[in-house]
Amino acid sequence: MEFRLDRAREILERTPPTLRALLQDLPQDWTAPNEGEGTWSPHEVVAHLIHGERADWIPRARIILAGDESATFTPFEREVGFAEARRQPLNSLLQTFARLRSENLRTLARLELGDAQLEMAARHPRFGRVTMRQLLATWVVHDLNHLAQISRVMSKQYRNEVGPWEEFLGVLHMRITR
Amino acid sequence: MEFRLDRAREILERTPPTLRALLQDLPQDWTAPNEGEGTWSPHEVVAHLIHGERADWIPRARIILAGDESATFTPFEREVGFAEARRQPLNSLLQTFARLRSENLRTLARLELGDAQLEMAARHPRFGRVTMRQLLATWVVHDLNHLAQISRVMSKQYRNEVGPWEEFLGVLHMRITR
Numbered sequence: 130m131e132f133r134l135d136r137a138r139e140i141l142e143r144t145p146p147t148l149r150a151l152l153q154d155l156p157q158d159w160t161a162p163n164e165g166e167g168t169w170s171p172h173e174v175v176a177h178l179i180h181g182e183r184a185d186w187i188p189r190a191r192i193i194l195a196g197d198e199s200a201t202f203t204p205f206e207r208e209v210g211f212a213e214a215r216r217q218p219l220n221s222l223l224q225t226f227a228r229l230r231s232e233n234l235r236t237l238a239r240l241e242l243g244d245a246q247l248e249m250a251a252r253h254p255r256f257g258r259v260t261m262r263q264l265l266a267t268w269v270v271h272d273l274n275h276l277a278q279i280s281r282v283m284s285k286q287y288r289n290e291v292g293p294w295e296e297f298l299g300v301l302h303m304r305i306t307r
Numbered sequence: 308m309e310f311r312l313d314r315a316r317e318i319l320e321r322t323p324p325t326l327r328a329l330l331q332d333l334p335q336d337w338t339a340p341n342e343g344e345g346t347w348s349p350h351e352v353v354a355h356l357i358h359g360e361r362a363d364w365i366p367r368a369r370i371i372l373a374g375d376e377s378a379t380f381t382p383f384e385r386e387v388g389f390a391e392a393r394r395q396p397l398n399s400l401l402q403t404f405a406r407l408r409s410e411n412l413r414t415l416a417r418l419e420l421g422d423a424q425l426e427m428a429a430r431h432p433r434f435g436r437v438t439m440r441q442l443l444a445t446w447v448v449h450d451l452n453h454l455a456q457i458s459r460v461m462s463k464q465y466r467n468e469v470g471p472w473e474e475f476l477g478v479l480h481m482r483i484t485r
Binding site (some may be wrong): 140146149159202257259260269270271274276277278281284285286287292294298300 | 308309310314317318319322324325327328329333334336340362431434435437438440441443445447448449451452454455456457458461462464465466468469470471472474478479481482
C-alpha cells in the first residue's frame with residue numbers, strides 16, 4: 130500500500146484507545162515484567178511512546194518543513210524519562226500519551242502537508258537523507274511495532290503455563306525487538 | 308508468572324474492546340491484505356477468533372470437566388467459516404466476537420474451576436495429555452498471539468514506505484506465524 134496521510138492518521142488515532150483497552154487497570158503482574166535484561170516492560174513501552182510524541186515525530190517533521198535538506202535531526206534517546214515514568218501509574222501514562230497524540234494529530238493537520246511537502250527531506254543522524262513521507266510512515270509502523278511488542282511481552286508471562294501448545298503459539302518464539 | 312484464573316480473565320475480557328479500538332471502522336486497505344499466500348488478513352484473524360469461541364476453548368474445557376482423561380478433543384479446523392466471514396463486514400465480526408467472548412466468560416465463571424479442576428486433563432489429538440490449566444493459559448496467549456499478528460500484518464502494508472527506518476522496526480522482520 131502506498132503512503133497516504135489519511136490512511137496513516139487512521140492508525141495513529143487508534144493507538145491510544147487500543148492501548149487503553151488493552152492495558153488500563155491491568156495489574157502490574159502483566160504490565161511490569163519484561164523479557165529479560167535490557168528489554169522493556171509494557172509500562173516502559175508506553176513511556177517510550179510518550180517520549181516519541183514529545184521529541185521525535187512532530188519535532189522532526191518541523192525540521193524537514195524548515196526546508197534545509199542538510200539539517201540533521203537531534204538523535205532520539207530511546208529510554209529518556211524511563212526512571213520518572215516507572216514512578217507513575219500506567220493509567221496516568223496512558224492518559225498522557227492519549228493527550229499528546231491528540232495534540233500532535235491536530236498539529237499535523239495544521240501543517241497541511243501535500244505531495245510536495247511529503248517529498249521534502251532532512252538528514253537522520255545515522256541513515257542520512259530521509260523524507261517526510263518516510264518519517265510519517267515510520268510513525269505508523271512504530272505504533273504497530275510496539276503494540277506487537279506489548280502483546281509478545283505479556284504472552285511470555287504464560288510461556289511455562291501453556292504446556293505442549295507452546296509449539297503452536299508463534300508469539301512465544303518471536304525474537305526480542307524494541 | 309504462574310497461571311491464575313483471575314489474571315487470565317483480565318486479558319480475555321480485554322481482547323474484544325482492544326480489537327474494536329484497533330479495527331472498528333478501519334478501511335479495507337488496512338484490514339483485507341495479508342502477508343502472502345496461505346496467510347491471514349486482520350479480517351480473517353477475527354473470523355478465526357470467532358470460531359475459537361464456538362468450537363475450541365469452552366467445548367474443550369467441558370470435555371476435560373467431564374472427567375474422562377482418555378477423552379480426545381475434536382480437532383480444531385483453523386479456517387472454518389472463513390468464506391462466510393469474508394462476506395461479512397469486519398465491524399459485524401467484531402461485534403459477534405465480543406458477544407461470544409462475553410458469553411464464554413460468563414460460562415467460565417459458572418464452571419467454578421478450583422485448583423482440582425485446573426489439574427484435570429483430557430487428550431489433545433496431537434499432543435496427548437493436556438490439563439485445564441494449560442488449555443486456559445493457551446486461550447490467553449492465543450489472544451495475544453493474534454493481536455501481535457494483526458499488528459504485524461498491518462505494519463507490513465507500509466514496509467516499502469518507511470525507507471531506511473525498516474532496519475529499526477522489528478515488527479517488519481518477524482517471521483510469519485498464524
